[in-house]
Amino acid sequence: MPSIDPSVLTKFTEDALKAAGASDDEARTVANHLVQANLYGVDSHGVIRIPEYIDEVEHGRMKTKTSPKIVKEGKITAVIDAQFGFGQVAAKMAMELAMKKAKEHGIGGVTVHNCGHTGRIGAYPVMAAKENMIGIVWVKGAGPGVSPYGGKAAPLGTSPFTWAVPTGSDEPMFADYATSVSSEGKIRVMMSKGMKLPPNWLLDKDGKPTDDPAALYAGGSILTFGAHKGYALGLMVEALGGALSGGGVADDFVGANGVFAEAINIEDFVPVSEFKANIDRLIKKLRASPPQEGFTEVMVPGDPEYREERKRSKDGIYVNDNIWSDISKAAEKYHVAMPATKH
Amino acid sequence: MPSIDPSVLTKFTEDALKAAGASDDEARTVANHLVQANLYGVDSHGVIRIPEYIDEVEHGRMKTKTSPKIVKEGKITAVIDAQFGFGQVAAKMAMELAMKKAKEHGIGGVTVHNCGHTGRIGAYPVMAAKENMIGIVWVKGAGPGVSPYGGKAAPLGTSPFTWAVPTGSDEPMFADYATSVSSEGKIRVMMSKGMKLPPNWLLDKDGKPTDDPAALYAGGSILTFGAHKGYALGLMVEALGGALSGGGVADDFVGANGVFAEAINIEDFVPVSEFKANIDRLIKKLRASPPQEGFTEVMVPGDPEYREERKRSKDGIYVNDNIWSDISKAAEKYHVAMPATKH
Numbered sequence: 122m123p124s125i126d127p128s129v130l131t132k133f134t135e136d137a138l139k140a141a142g143a144s145d146d147e148a149r150t151v152a153n154h155l156v157q158a159n160l161y162g163v164d165s166h167g168v169i170r171i172p173e174y175i176d177e178v179e180h181g182r183m184k185t186k187t188s189p190k191i192v193k194e195g196k197i198t199a200v201i202d203a204q205f206g207f208g209q210v211a212a213k214m215a216m217e218l219a220m221k222k223a224k225e226h227g228i229g230g231v232t233v234h235n236c237g238h239t240g241r242i243g244a245y246p247v248m249a250a251k252e253n254m255i256g257i258v259w260v261k262g263a264g265p266g267v268s269p270y271g272g273k274a275a276p277l278g279t280s281p282f283t284w285a286v287p288t289g290s291d292e293p294m295f296a297d298y299a300t301s302v303s304s305e306g307k308i309r310v311m312m313s314k315g316m317k318l319p320p321n322w323l324l325d326k327d328g329k330p331t332d333d334p335a336a337l338y339a340g341g342s343i344l345t346f347g348a349h350k351g352y353a354l355g356l357m358v359e360a361l362g363g364a365l366s367g368g369g370v371a372d373d374f375v376g377a378n379g380v381f382a383e384a385i386n387i388e389d390f391v392p393v394s395e396f397k398a399n400i401d402r403l404i405k406k407l408r409a410s411p412p413q414e415g416f417t418e419v420m421v422p423g424d425p426e427y428r429e430e431r432k433r434s435k436d437g438i439y440v441n442d443n444i445w446s447d448i449s450k451a452a453e454k455y456h457v458a459m460p461a462t463k464h
Numbered sequence: 465m466p467s468i469d470p471s472v473l474t475k476f477t478e479d480a481l482k483a484a485g486a487s488d489d490e491a492r493t494v495a496n497h498l499v500q501a502n503l504y505g506v507d508s509h510g511v512i513r514i515p516e517y518i519d520e521v522e523h524g525r526m527k528t529k530t531s532p533k534i535v536k537e538g539k540i541t542a543v544i545d546a547q548f549g550f551g552q553v554a555a556k557m558a559m560e561l562a563m564k565k566a567k568e569h570g571i572g573g574v575t576v577h578n579c580g581h582t583g584r585i586g587a588y589p590v591m592a593a594k595e596n597m598i599g600i601v602w603v604k605g606a607g608p609g610v611s612p613y614g615g616k617a618a619p620l621g622t623s624p625f626t627w628a629v630p631t632g633s634d635e636p637m638f639a640d641y642a643t644s645v646s647s648e649g650k651i652r653v654m655m656s657k658g659m660k661l662p663p664n665w666l667l668d669k670d671g672k673p674t675d676d677p678a679a680l681y682a683g684g685s686i687l688t689f690g691a692h693k694g695y696a697l698g699l700m701v702e703a704l705g706g707a708l709s710g711g712g713v714a715d716d717f718v719g720a721n722g723v724f725a726e727a728i729n730i731e732d733f734v735p736v737s738e739f740k741a742n743i744d745r746l747i748k749k750l751r752a753s754p755p756q757e758g759f760t761e762v763m764v765p766g767d768p769e770y771r772e773e774r775k776r777s778k779d780g781i782y783v784n785d786n787i788w789s790d791i792s793k794a795a796e797k798y799h800v801a802m803p804a805t806k807h
Contacts, residue, residue, distance in 0.1 A: 193732075193733070195569065195570045195732050196539075196569055196570070197540060197569055197570050197571055198569075198570035198571060198732045198733060200733055200734070226538065226539055226540055226541075226569070227538045227539070227540050227541035227573070228540055228541060228571050228572075228573050228726075229571075230570070230571050230728060232733050255703065255704070255708065257700075268753065268756070269750045269753055269762050269764075270762070270763075271755055271756055271759035271761070271762050271763065272750065272753030272754065272755060272756060272759070272762035273753060273754045273755065273756050274749075274752070274753035274754060276749045276750070276753070284700050284703075286700075286703045286707075294699070294703075296696035296697075296699070296700070298692075298693050298696065302690075324756065328754065328755075328756045328757060329757060346690040346691075346693045346694075347645075347689040347690025347691075347693060347694050348689075348690075349641075349765075350641050350689045350690060350694065351689075351690050351693065351694075352765075353639035353641065353765045354639075354697070356637070356639070356746070356764070356765060357600075357627050357629075357639070359746055360598065360627075360629045360637075360743065361598070363742065363746075364629075364734070364738075364739045364742035364743055364746070365598065365728070365730065365733050365734060365739065366733075366734075367733070367734045367738070369742060370742045370743070370745060370746040370749075371745070371746050371749045371750075372749075373745065383571075385573060385708070387708065389536075389538050389541045390536070390541060390543055390575050390708050390709075390710070391543070391707070391708060391709075391710045395707075395710070396707045396708065399706065399707035399712060399713045400703065400707055400713070402713060402714070402716065403699070403702055403706075403707070403713040403714050406617075406619045406713075406714045406715075407612045407615065407619070407714075409617070410611065410612055410615030410616060410617035410619070411615065411616045411617060411671065412614055412615060412616065412671075413611070413614055413615060413616050413667065413671045414671060414672060416614035416615070418614070419612050419613070419614050419615035420613075420614065421612075421699070422692075422695075422696045422699060
């Protein structure tokens with residue numbers, strides 16, 4: 122289990138992506154994004170993606186040295202065609218543009234289509250929150266794999282939703298989750314460990330509940346979180362990240378992700394200081410709640426990520442041997458030396 | 465069990481509210497809203513509220529013959545002080561203003577504070593969807609009564625979230641639900657019928673799971689839907705409907721509801737015809753899914769309401785005897801004659 126210094130891992134990721142064809146800017150943006158995901162403990166969206174992205178580039182599904190293009194623009198709206206480039210580059214650009222428009226007029230909303238995998242989407246609304254705005258991002262996931270409430274077919278994606286709001290500290294409160302009960306990546310990890318799934322996660326190909334993660338890859342489907350309520354939230358993601366972005370819906374969707382990124386400038390509604398004081402009071406109340414049986418504390422969204430970041434910034438990032446070996450193989454092909462690890 | 469013609473019930477509701485002090489406009493808006501809730505099968509937000517609203521007026525918690533006031537306005541944003549008048553009047557005005565701004569610039573966002581009960585909030589985003597916009601409304605509910613994920617305290621409200629998108633038909637797809645696993649009203653109804661609750665709905669005052677609805681009124685709390693994911697969605701409602709509206713957060717909240725109403729003009733992103741075709745294709749795919757065990761069909765959000773509306777428009781609205789008796793008492797005080805019912 123190698124443990125690596127984050128800056129060393131970032132430099133290596135950048136080199137590997139550049140060797141595979143990415144421009145300097147693309148490589149830097151994606152490398153910073155992936156390593157931040159690992160720092161935050163979201164390993165399913167970290168450097169584990171390097172071989173996948175390189176494979177997509179090699180097979181022409183993802184383009185390098187390309188730029189997202191604004192194809193329609195209004196005062197507070199814009200439509201971006203990512204031209205099948207890295208999703209992290211296009212999503213970051215969309216959020217920056219939404220923030221610029223919000224700073225000027227109060228709200229900005231920008232869509233992205235023809236877009237690669239946007240990665241750990243919690244990264245984007247936090248950009249707005251750090252500038253005293255509320256960030257909300259809806260990301261259509263290509264799917265298929267998720268069933269509608271009450272159905273056996275699986276035309277939907279895990280379509281996640283994420284938001285962030287500023288607090289009195291420099292750590293915004295943020296949430297980032299799939300509208301299915303679990304991401305596909307988490308189920309894959311549990312399968313690789315020989316684990317069983319909790320109840321109400323998965324259906325097999327006949328639409329029967331199962332605790333066997335392998336059933337997903339034999340025609341099964343993931344359930345929506347919170348039954349019909351998570352189903353409805355997922356359909357909102359279909360509407361905003363899919364139909365409004367121009368990427369399409371359900372399994373008739375083009376690209377890996379479709380995005381609707383929105384920034385809301387707080388000062389256009391209430392004084393920022395009042396807003397932050399209210400959010401801080403809310404957080405204090407939540408943390409002060411005595412825990413339920415089976416819990417040791419009440420957390421607020423973002424806590425798990427910030428805690429892991431503090432730990433990993435100091436101790437380094439652990440990458441498991443299987444993943445490390447896959448990354449080595451991808452890097453070897455491009456003659457990029459693997460970084461030293463501390464054991 | 466009296467059954468009443470919807471237009472007769474509307475006229476009566478209008479008369480009762482006017483007799484209790486409401487202006488003509490207020491009475492008309494609120495009566496139309498309540499009877500539409502009954503038509504849609506959402507009886508917890510229908511004419512059952514007449515005695516409650518009259519009581520609030522009598523005790524000065526709700527003001528009549530008042531107008532929501534725009535206290536801050538930008539090109540695409542506005543802040544409304546509802547001055548403790550009927551929530552339906554203020555929320556409708558907020559949505560209309562957001563739509564006007566969206567029509568002109570692409571997006572409009574309007575908050576409301578000092579606001580009465582906004583009723584069946586699914587009514588508002590549908591207004592936008594009927595004009596080829598996407599409507600999203602976040603409504604902070606005063607609470608308390610809902611516990612944070614993992615906690616025993618109950619500082620949160622049932623804070624609902626609602627959206628609507630246009631389809632190829634004249635029935636937009638819309639969803640409207642509490643971010644708690646159930647609304648308070650539904651638990652009250654189950655208690656009155658001597659029913660037990662499903663698992664994972666309620667905690668008793670000691671934070672232990674219970675199936676006894678009465679435990680809510682003895683210091684218990686409702687759980688968030690979908691565990692930590694519904695919890696996070698509820699906190700977004702706190703941020704938008706609470707902190708951003710200026711009404712406050714958690715149980716330090718002023719008024720019955722706080723609102724953030726948003727309209728997104730589709731044509732500023734993609735052609736409306738393309739958007740509608742995509743949503744229609746999505747709906748068709750969902751309905752075509754074979755049902756899971758225990759289900760007879762796959763529905764899309766809004767189906768239950770539209771079906772009930774078709775039925776009740778023809779058969780009339782059934783109001784149960786207890787509710788009818790409460791309404792009679794409230795009306796009697798103001799010498800408003802009860803309408804005839806067909807049995």
